Amino acid sequence: MSTQSSPNDHPAFDTVRIEQLELDCIIGINAWERLTKQRITIDIEMNTDLSTAGVSDTIEDTINYRTISKVVIREIEASSYGLIEALASRVAEICLEDDRTHSVVVTVRKPGAVRKAAAVGVVIRRTRQ
Numbered sequence: 001m002s003t004q005s006s007p008n009d010h011p012a013f014d015t016v017r018i019e020q021l022e023l024d025c026i027i028g029i030n031a032w033e034r035l036t037k038q039r040i041t042i043d044i045e046m047n048t049d050l051s052t053a054g055v056s057d058t059i060e061d062t063i064n065y066r067t068i069s070k071v072v073i074r075e076i077e078a079s080s081y082g083l084i085e086a087l088a089s090r091v092a093e094i095c096l097e098d099d100r101t102h103s104v105v106v107t108v109r110k111p112g113a114v115r116k117a118a119a120v121g122v123v124i125r126r127t128r129q
Helices: 051-054 065-077 084-096
Strands: 014-027 038-048 103-111 117-129
Touching: 014 065, 014 084, 038 065, 038 084, 065 084, 084 103, 084 117
Parallel strands: none
Antiparallel strands: 014 038, 038 103, 103 117
């Protein structure tokens, strides 16, 4: 009886990352937070199979991080969320719009939200249904 798994047992998951995307948006539930934009940072990890792009060396065979970044920037900087949970969920939805994204991990940090803490934040994980 073999204990080795075949290569087809587990799909190859590589990661396309966008780190510390700094955006200004309306975020928060307090009245004063609704008046002015605040800085947030977003980390995105999109899990995919990069083997084709690794061989072809063409942008069409991978998730274009520049395209994803532009959509996230446009959407979030024009948004007005109460909770960072909702904001993070929307970022995950944007990432999953690319059919090559199998799953995504989104980290959103809100610096200065709690006294004596560098930042508060959430990490969400979403998988293609």
